[in-house]
Amino acid sequence: MFYFYKKIIFQFLVFIVSVGYLVTAFNIGNPMLDGRLQPSFFPLIIGSLAVLFSGILLFKEWLLVKSGAADSGDESSPYAAPILVLLIFIYILAFSAIGYFIPSALFVFSMMLLFSEKKKIAQKAVISIVIATLGYLVFELLFGVRLPTLRG
Amino acid sequence: MEFIILVASSFTKLLDPVVLAYVIAGFIIGTIFSAIPGLTATLALALLLPLTYSLDVTIALMACASIYMAGMCGGSITATTINIPGAPSSMMTALDGYPLQKQGKGALALGHAAIGSMAGGAIGAMLLIGLAPFIAEASLLVQTTGKFSLLAFAMVVIVIAQRGKVIKAAMAACIGLMLATIGLDAMEPVTRFTFGFSSLTAGIDLMPVIIGTFAISEILMQAGAAKEDRKMTEAMSAVKIRRRDFIPPLSSIREIGLACYIKSSLIGYSVGTLPGAGGSMGSFLAYVETVRTSPNPESYGKGNPKGIAASESANNAVCGGALVPMLTFGIPGDPITAIMLGVLVINGIQPGPQLMAGQADLIAPVLASLLFSAVVLIPLTLFLLGPYFIKIVSIRKDILYGSIALLAVVGSYVATYSTFQMMMALVLGVLAYYMRKNDFPVVTMLLGFILGPNLEEFLRRSLALSNGNPMTFFTSLDSLFFVILTLVFVYFLAIKKPLQKPTGAAQSA
Structure with missing residues (x-):
């Protein structure tokens, strides 16, 4: 209902x-x-x-x-989307405050946890760092986008 | 003729290794995104849009064209192998593709899909190259009142094309138009709906709208869905495809017949020219027409290659058709052409009737890339990557969505180097997410947002020219033409009884 x-x-x-x-x-x-x-x-x-x-x-x-003829409810998790919105919000704040790299690696890591089971945490952490590094290479080096750093 | 020569000479651009690399990369990314159920070529293009800032606009548009073509044919991979269309436009392909897969002829079905896509894509692109200059010339005859009526016609067609949810589509269009009115008025120094936020004075940028609507809302949708579709993974691991099985025998292609490819392509092309219609409607109508005119209609839905050919020819021909209103009038017909229009706007190029006349050297390479993608990249990608498609589309969801989320959020920063745009993308993503959850077509919102400023400008100019007399829309010939066209489309799309889906289609959809 x-x-x-x-x-x-x-x-x-x-x-x-x-x-x-x-x-x-x-x-x-x-x-x-x-x-x-x-x-x-x-x-x-x-x-x-x-x-x-x-x-x-x-x-x-x-x-x-x-x-009472409304279609039946969806089976999706009710908390996943609000958690994700909160994660993106925190990421944007951290991105402007402490730069690209650390927030990005943490953001990808938390996204991976959200989209999979909480197993092989170390592997996921390494993959997150690799993705954040690849993202840096694509944006900053390949396409010349100046990403924020700790030094501003 | 001059334009055709220009397009032909533009093929030399593809000899530049950098340009070729972008076009091929675009095609592969488009194929992968459209093959993975849940992802779309539109999402790929939305994610790559920020990167076009640092690219030459011609190369960016050429890569967009190859993504578009790939997006239409890539969906057939999972439609055929596991009966889950990777893209809505391949829904009809699954009807005959999957039964062939069950008979152990999945590779053959993919081969037929590739030939159909190649034929449809090539016919659609050639029609575009041949007809676009004439349509562009005719579009120059349309005056201010006519331009308003044309845009109003496009909006009405976009809304009524959403059969079964017309009111929701109309509301979505209104939301897009409402967003478009935020910021400084185009004709008077008055700010509207900024509520004291100075960042909103310049209005909402197109980039966060596209990223929010297609990327962030998609991640939110997927986050709420089941974590791992075990059934799909198992089905994928069971699929074995060998390269040598891809090439269909000539007798089978002859049996399908040239007429089927041409007719389906013409249907797809015509549907593509209508705003809001899209590849799924094109392939559906072509499939229905093929079944209707077949001497053996009962063989469809059981693995008839003609069904695959009809569906795939039509959905790839849609690419050529959908670019007609975008290039000649600045009216995008679907999300991908809307994003391509965004690439033009971002680079300071004004889309509209003058585009083909003034920037033909920019448009010609795009059409060359579209034709090249259809004729060369579709068969080549299938032959080289075909056996690995299933492995590629089985990529881990956590890695996939982690990367997409990062690209989407950081991508929205690129437009203005401001975190305000990132927040805007998040807000619009949440809006699009709830709209999608409540069955509102978000593409209608995007098209409302894109067409809104011109719609308002031409309305105000028309009424200013006629001293506020609204009868000007009926007394001006070009405007009257579009008013009548609107009524005709309302009759055929909204009032007349719609076509019924074939039984098999209903099952698979």
Whole structure:
């Protein structure tokens, strides 16, 4: 049942964002001035369409939940994606603070653990370092991209 | 004729070992990514997009063309050997490919798939080379109001092509358009939807949108899936393929017939020109047509090589077709042409009607690379790498996704050397992930984002020219043409009853 609510929560969020977009578009200013279209004109059209479509989708999803006819939930792990988002977020912060190499090797290592069983840890650590090094070679040496380092 | 000569002379570029190396590397990467179920050539291109910054734009586009061609045929490898299409465009190939594999003729099926891909790819590329200059010339006749109606037509077709989820596609397009309106207005010095973030004043860069939509969301999708598909690994380890079995006997090719290759390629090419249609629709329609006109329709789905030929010819011909609207009007038809358009934009080249006229020397090598990939690289890759395909696609998931994640996140940094773009890619990746989980077509969002700025600009200009009178869209001839075309497509794609999938297709899809 929680899966059904998760689906309706997403549709609800899309609806709220659409309404927020439309309200912000209204605040930009008049859509027309002296017969000329203003910057708010196009966002007002898009916002109105978005509210309409998201409203229809929300209503349809609500009907499905109400009738209990929503499709069965997916079997994917509910925590893997949020953990991965958190990992990427931490990696980006570490990337700008302490440079490319150490955060990248740790990031690849944690990704490998996430995508496999927690066995052969030493092997995975070595592979992570190799991947981070290869990434460095590809970006910095082959394609001339200046990656951040500890020294900035 | 001048353009054809230019394309012919562009083949000499492939004699440069560096250019050839990039084209071959692109083809191999495209083949591997499209062969591994879960990965796509689009993902490969999204990951490699940041690297195009340091490349010559011609070489980058030539490599993109070879990835595109490889992406259409690579999916047939796992479709045939383990009945899991590596790419959606090879869905119909599995119907006859896998039964042949079960009969011990998997290599033969791959051989037929390669010949079909080669024929379709070559016909599609040649049609593109022959027709694109005329379409480009005609596109110069389209005025401002016509340009708006054309873009609106493209948006409508992209949305209604998503049969069964049109409202979700429309909402996805709106999300793309909403993202496109963030930043400084194109005609007035007014910022919109920046909420005080100065980094958003210039708008959202295309790079984090592409990487977020196709790379980060894909990693998030895979992270939630089962850790190891044991069944698939076992099926792969059981497959044995020998190089000598790849070449189909001439009698078998004659039995399929030249007409089948040409007809399927023409279907694929035509479908490719429609925004949002893609390789899977092309191969589906060609397969259905082949079954419909066959004297032995009951033999399909049981290992008929003609089914493989029809499907593969069509999906590779789509490449040529999809490049027509991209090169002549600046309208991408699918994710790959959208990313190719991104390569142009990143390099400061304005796509649109003037592109073919003003930058023919840039476009000609791309088409030469497309034709070269179809005629030379498809058969060569199969013959040289064929026996090792299964080993290649059985690569460990943890290593694969670890590397992809690193490339994706660091790649988004390359555009502006700013961690803000990396965060943007993450945010858009999360958005695309939840959209995919809720069955929203993310490609529609991307196309909305790409077409949005021009759509707004031409709408405002058209109405400014007509003093705010919307009737201008019906009184201007070029605009009226696209309005009528939109209505025709809405009737055929959204109102008229759709074709039913063959039974076997439904089982495998």
